[in-house]
Amino acid sequence: MTHVDTPPSQRATAPGPPRKRFADREGALAWLFLMPSVVYILVLVAVPFVLAIGFALSDVTTGDPSFDWVGLRNFEAIFDDPVFWRSLWNTLIFTGVSMVLIVILGKVLANILVANFRGKWLVRFLVLLPWTTPVALSSVAWLWLLDSVFSPIDWVLRQLGLLGHPGAPLGSESNMYYLGEPGLAMASVIAVHVWRITPLAAVIMMAGLVAIPRDLEEAAKVDGAGYWRRMFEVTIPMVLPVAAVAALFGAIFTFTDMAVVDVLTNGGPNNATQVLTSWAFFRGIDGGDVGQGAAIALFLFPILLAAAIAILRAVRRMEVG
């Protein structure tokens, strides 16, 4: 918090000749070091962001890129479209449900990964796979796992007698059609998101678990607190800020991702799994209506801003703690 370093001005007047070469002037150096990154990000993030707002208020299409002001007409158009409301609702459901599952499963996974056992290296390698694999490719693996005819899950269910004969608990048809039934398709997309992001949440929470001072836990043990008491009164409160960060990371990745939806269901069946990002993509890139696409994508922003503020608070709480 307080650095006991001598300020640069005093250091320069300390014994010896004052060195005032450029490479020693910390203020100038700091700006020189920061400028390239700042300019890069301003040009390629801030400017496109302003541009996106401009597009949302214009009639730009891929065929006719000339910029004409249309006011809020794009927003009126997208509000009239029931698919938009469906996408917004789906986005919120996907994010909310995944976030809860990711935090719970991430904590469980983190507890497993900090334990000591043989073969830990292999287990960690396998656990990392879902997160480090490019999401489009792992979605392809899932696409085949959930295939409408050859899904091995269905095969197991059939062998167990849960599926595929008259009176079976899961239906007499030979397959579940995971990606063809609206409810199951949503559940599948959520499952893939959770499967993919839980390892990241676990890694973030491992960082939190590792940072808990050992003596705290031992003091509680000596005082006679049992496992669950220690869990709820020492470990969880200590991990909470990190868990919040993990949750928000998970939420933002789920919220803004479209690869899983795009590869698995392409928004279907009948827009049942359409999310804001994929809908903006279909409108803006495939459909060529850049203005409407931008207007749809902009809807992500207020919610993201709220999430960002929450992250800021969590980080600050960590600094205090």
Next chain:
Amino acid sequence: MTNTVTEATPESAVAALRARYRLRHVFGRIGVYVAAVLAALICAAPFLWSLITAFKQNRDLYNRNNNPFAFNRPATSDHVIYLFDRTAFGTFAWNTFWVGVLVVAITLLLGLPAAYALARLDRPWAGWFGVAIFLVYLVPPSLLFLSLSRVVVLLGLQDSTWSLVLIYPTITIPVSIWLMIGFLKAIPRDIEEQAMVDGHSRLGAFWRAVVPLAFPGIVAVIVFAFTLTASEYIYALSFVSPSAEKVVSTGVPTELIRGDVFFWQSLQAATVLVAIPIAFVFNLFLDRFITGFTQGAVKG
């Protein structure tokens, strides 16, 4: 006689207690192993299924009554060979690789000095500036891809892999700065002060004393940035459409599916071939990544 009884009681009690603790310990160990194996299986299940699929013959794969987890006909590597010989998979992998290398290079070149400035040069605004940069990481591609694709067209980079080299650093720089701040703060100040006493300028001390010490952390950042680059999907999908310019994450799902015909074995082989090396390298640096994350966040 009474003596031996009074002595025997505590001894047997101790033995019983010891046995109970040993039993509890054994059960605890079993629990840990069961949980670990279960977690690993759930996480790796789709890839195991991909691995089996990749080597199956068509007549084996497309028979609903066959056990999907066993080879009902001899395994074949035909589809893996097909992947390399008859599809552009090699090109996709190469594109992903060189894009990743260039993006990582740009990220380090711009990000490392920025991280140093925020970690060490004692500017009063360093704290909130660091947080602001981190927040940029939260502005997602889904918000920017439409306007960036217009920018890419204006720059004449549409349908070229170079557009990705230009745009991806906007994703990797913020998070890399955040991680590197953590690594740089972990290096004792004395070291660069000693270097400056020895006659190096601040710049020289950074380059000759700090960078070599931060090298392990830098490697972790390289791995992390490369993983992010390889996974990106929306930009790659919206900027680049010719198949020779595609990267793995868009090329495999789009090019290996022709209409409604899926080359399942080749698709799954591609997935496994990409997944394993990335996870392998990432696992080597996992511990470092964890420390970086805590230091960047906690020691603000």
